[in-house]
Amino acid sequence: xxxxxxxxxxxxxxxxxxxxxxxxxxxxxxxxxxxxxxxxxxxxxxxxxxxxxxxxxxxxxxxxxxxxxxxxxxxxxxxxxxxxxxxxxxxxxxxxxxxxxxxxxxxxxxxxxxxxxxxxxxxxxxxxxxxxxxxxxxxxxxxxxxxxxxxxxxxxxxxxxxxxxxxxxxxxxxxxxxxxxxxxxxxxxxxxxxxxxxxxxxxxxxxxxxxxxxxxxxxxxxxxxxxxxxxxxxxxxxxxxxxxxxxxxxxxxxxxxxxxxxxxxxxxxxxxxxxxxxxxxxxxxxxxxxxxxxxxxxxxxxxxxxxxxxxxxxxxxxxxxxxxxxxxxx
Amino acid sequence: xxxxxxxxxxxxxxxxxxxxxxxxxxxxxxxxxxxxxxxxxxxxxxxxxxxxxxxxxxxxxxxxxxxxxxxxxxxxxxxxxxxxxxxxxxxxxxxxxxxxxxxxxxxxxxxxxxxxxxxxxxxxxxxxxxxxxxxxxxxxxxxxxxxxxxxxxxxxxxxxxxxxxxxxxxxxxxxxxxxxxxxxxxxxxxxxxxxxxxxxxxxxxxxxxxxxxxxxxxxxxxxxxxxxxxxxxxxxxxxxxxxxxxxxxxxxxxxxxxxxxxxxxxxxxxxxxxxxxxxxxxxxxxxxxxxxxxxxxxxxxxxxxxxxxxxxxxxxxxxxxxxxxxxxxx
DNA sequence: TTGAAAGCGCTACCAA
DNA sequence: TTGGTAGCGCTTTCAA
Numbered sequence: 093x094x095x096x097x098x099x100x101x102x103x104x105x106x107x108x109x110x111x112x113x114x115x116x117x118x119x120x121x122x123x124x125x126x127x128x129x130x131x132x133x134x135x136x137x138x139x140x141x142x143x144x145x146x147x148x149x150x151x152x153x154x155x156x157x158x159x160x161x162x163x164x165x166x167x168x169x170x171x172x173x174x175x176x177x178x179x180x181x182x183x184x185x186x187x188x189x190x191x192x193x194x195x196x197x198x199x200x201x202x203x204x205x206x207x208x209x210x211x212x213x214x215x216x217x218x219x220x221x222x223x224x225x226x227x228x229x230x231x232x233x234x235x236x237x238x239x240x241x242x243x244x245x246x247x248x249x250x251x252x253x254x255x256x257x258x259x260x261x262x263x264x265x266x267x268x269x270x271x272x273x274x275x276x277x278x279x280x281x282x283x284x285x286x287x288x289x290x291x292x293x294x295x296x297x298x299x300x301x302x303x304x305x306x307x308x309x310x311x312x313x314x315x316x317x318x319x320x321x322x323x324x325x326x327x328x329x330x331x332x333x334x335x336x337x338x339x340x341x342x343x344x345x346x347x348x349x350x351x352x353x354x355x356x357x358x359x360x361x362x363x364x365x366x367x368x369x370x371x372x373x374x375x376x377x378x379x380x381x382x383x384x385x386x387x388x389x390x391x392x393x394x395x396x397x398x399x400x401x402x403x404x405x406x407x408x409x410x411x412x413x414x415x416x417x418x419x420x421x422x
Numbered sequence: 423x424x425x426x427x428x429x430x431x432x433x434x435x436x437x438x439x440x441x442x443x444x445x446x447x448x449x450x451x452x453x454x455x456x457x458x459x460x461x462x463x464x465x466x467x468x469x470x471x472x473x474x475x476x477x478x479x480x481x482x483x484x485x486x487x488x489x490x491x492x493x494x495x496x497x498x499x500x501x502x503x504x505x506x507x508x509x510x511x512x513x514x515x516x517x518x519x520x521x522x523x524x525x526x527x528x529x530x531x532x533x534x535x536x537x538x539x540x541x542x543x544x545x546x547x548x549x550x551x552x553x554x555x556x557x558x559x560x561x562x563x564x565x566x567x568x569x570x571x572x573x574x575x576x577x578x579x580x581x582x583x584x585x586x587x588x589x590x591x592x593x594x595x596x597x598x599x600x601x602x603x604x605x606x607x608x609x610x611x612x613x614x615x616x617x618x619x620x621x622x623x624x625x626x627x628x629x630x631x632x633x634x635x636x637x638x639x640x641x642x643x644x645x646x647x648x649x650x651x652x653x654x655x656x657x658x659x660x661x662x663x664x665x666x667x668x669x670x671x672x673x674x675x676x677x678x679x680x681x682x683x684x685x686x687x688x689x690x691x692x693x694x695x696x697x698x699x700x701x702x703x704x705x706x707x708x709x710x711x712x713x714x715x716x717x718x719x720x721x722x723x724x725x726x727x728x729x730x731x732x733x734x735x736x737x738x739x740x741x742x743x744x745x746x747x748x749x750x751x752x
Numbered sequence: 753t754t755g756a757a758a759g760c761g762c763t764a765c766c767a768a
Numbered sequence: 769t770t771g772g773t774a775g776c777g778c779t780t781t782c783a784a
Contacts, residue, residue: 095761106771111763119769141536142475143761146776151472161501162697164494171491174518183536186516188504206471206513312701341701348703367492368698371642371671373678425777436755441779449753473777476760 094135103131114139145207154394155203155211155230156186157196164366165336165383169214169235172387180395182209193217204230210394213246217278233394235386236280245393247407249386251281251363254379254410255288258333258361261377261412263296266421267331267359270298273308273318273343275335282310285335285363303327308339315342323350330421331359337366337378344372344417355419365413375415382408424465433461444469475537484724485533485541485560486516487526494696495713499544499565502717510725512539523547534560540724543576547608563724565716566610575723577737579716581611581693584709584740585618588663588691591707591742593626596751597661597689600628603638603648603673605665612640615665615693633657638669645672653680660751661689667696667708674702674747685749695743704746712738 096114100107105124112118113128120128131137145151156173158166170186177184185208189196196216203211208230213223215236223232227244239246262270272289275282286305293300303325308314315334319342322329334340340362347354354360354374362369362378369376385408393403426444430437435454442448443458450458461467475481486503488496500516507514515538519526526546533541538560543553545566553562557574569576592600602619605612616635623630636651638644645664649672652659664670670692677684684690684704692699692708699706715738723733 093761096763097761107761108763108765108771108773109769112770115763117764121769124770138531138535140476140761142472142479142481143776144763145472146470146476146760146778147762147764149472149776161504162494162497164492164497167492167494167497171518174491183515183517183532185513187513188501201468202513205468312698316701341698345701345703345705368642368671371646371675373675373703375675423777426779427777437778438755438757438780439753442754445779447779451753454754470777473760474779476762476776477778477780479760 093140094137095140096137099128099131099135099137102135103127149207150209151207152181152183153185153206153208154182154391155200155206155208156184157199157203157211157213157216158186158188159191159215161186161188164368165364165381166214168367168383169387169390172384172389173212173391174387175384176388176391177395182395184212189216191217193219197222200226210398212390212394214390215281231394231397233390233397235390243397245397245403245405247389247405248280249381249408249410251284251410252288252291254363254381254412255285255333256292257410257412258363258379259289259292260296261414262331262333262359262361262418263292263298265331265359265418268298269301269304269327269329269331271304271306271322271327271329271332273306273315273332273334273339275308275310275339277307279310282335289333301327304329308335310336310338312338312342312345315339315344316346317342319343319346329358331361331418334360334362337362337364337369337376340369340376340378340417341372344376355417359418359421361418370415372417374417377415377418378413380411380413382410423470424467425470426467429458429461429465429467432465433457479537480539481537482511482513483515483536483538484512484721485530485536485538486514486544487529487533487541487546488516488518488544489521489546491516491518494698495694495711496544498697498713499717499720502714502719503542503721504717505714506718506721507725512725514542519546521545521547523549527552530556540728542720542724544720561724561727563720563727565720573727575727575733575735577719577735578610579711579738579740581614581740582618582621584693584711584742585615585663586622587740587742588693588709589619589622590626591744592661592663592689592691592748593622593628595661595689595748598628599631599634599657599659599661601634601636601652601657601659601662603636603645603662603664603669605638605640605669607637609640612665619663631657634659638665640666640668642668642672642675645669645674646676647672649673649676653682659688661691661748664690664692667692667694667699667706670699670706670708670747671702674706685747689748689751691748700745702747707745707748708743710741710743712740 096107187199213234232244234246237246306318365380426437517529543564562574564576567576636648695710
């Protein structure tokens, strides 16, 4: 492996000058610049990032803590982060916490041991206090929590609002008996969606029916189970609001198995707008979470925070995307 | 940040001894061991990985080149790699080439500049020759190509065989007019699946109908379009073999739009077995690609290759998973 | 078993 | 504008 010194020697300059040329730290005379350039070319010299790291104390790496490597939801956000980091000289180091506080903490230690310059945290179970504490060691940008200290910034999407939109839409379409399949009860977003469901019902003077709210865990299987229970309970309902799209997929399958048509017999609405929701049968009406934009936002923010620049975040907004899984009833 | 020297000073030993203790490089007396341990504990000392890297010339990082950060297909493989790397001291550095040879080459340079100890390449458009060349600089394990030099190992799944299975199954179920929606024509796997389709038809004495083979690109939209063309062509067919699951989703939606039932009117079979294929309506019969296992295999292989150990790879096998999108006809 | 010392390849300071 | 030099924090000889 060729080093600065070798380049310097061949080009007849000092290593310091080569370094200066490389980093644009100071002016280098035209003559030497050319000499250096051609030697770098000839020797195919590539600076050793590891040595740069050691010297500068920075790894030019951003740690990204996700909760799942296989979830389309998080994948979108990661793609956004990746895009935002492109061309900044920072590379993302991705680890997964699997929705488990201990594992998250452990992975973050691993990230810090690798001297990441910043951390992006995607949801998870860590307490805000823990994150604040961590932020003393490394600047943090988080999604799914409200934080705004100088070294820890975080934002949420307005899940409550999104749920209100979904339920209002159902009501506008004439639905009165609306079932809700919840997400995990220890999940902030899931709770907000439930609250939105309840409040919107109340706002429209619709009495909430306890039996129409059934537990789920954001996975397809729970949607399937929930609908089966709903159906067996004998409750009447014309629409189901699913806490997320995955749940809606499961719900839809349960309905299909019983020969119940969507949306003719029962309407279904989801939350998230995963890619595949455009191609379900029927295409799913759902509340879109602009995760890719969220990722871009996070990526940009962490770079700015590292550079001690002002964070001018524009938090992306949710919006209802109407497709074909909801029917108007009277 | 506390350093070895500080630990050494407080513990009353030399830095070298601390290092030896940390790495188990040599015997350290019980007495000093305890002293060092307690000081490390007290000072909360964490070795600076960057410095270790510089010294040892290794970054304890594995570069992973994927083609898409949002594809469920690649995500599974990445999760497998992640699992295999767990506890080995190696962390994956993931970059995406977006199915573009130039971008792949560029990202790989970035990975090498960061001194990754090994490279895992997931498909892509790079030529085998390029990969072989690259492998002089860094050991490589690749998926989707057959390579077996000491520093570059690669394997494929038997897509041809998988396609034969799918088509044989359709034929067993009584189908004779089987349409095929292809993948991109410059994609190795897509070609193998097409060949499997053709050969299996031939093997059963079924004449291939040119009009039943329609172009696609592995995306949902192409499946949708393809079915529309198929339908408009007026050709008779009772089953569609889609080059991958995404295509099948699109095809299924096109059928749905026309009020054509699956599988009662037309059977559909896919390839890949993405997670969501279990929850489509009806659940999709498809050829399973065990991508998670592939990822585990790759992760283990690259670590072994770096350690100059024997690679004892057991290449995972495809298999047909029968669900509900194919009906028996007579 | 231990310590001293010499770097790994780079950047940044200081002096010229 | 340039070169010499001193480290960054660690590991690894070499001697003791």
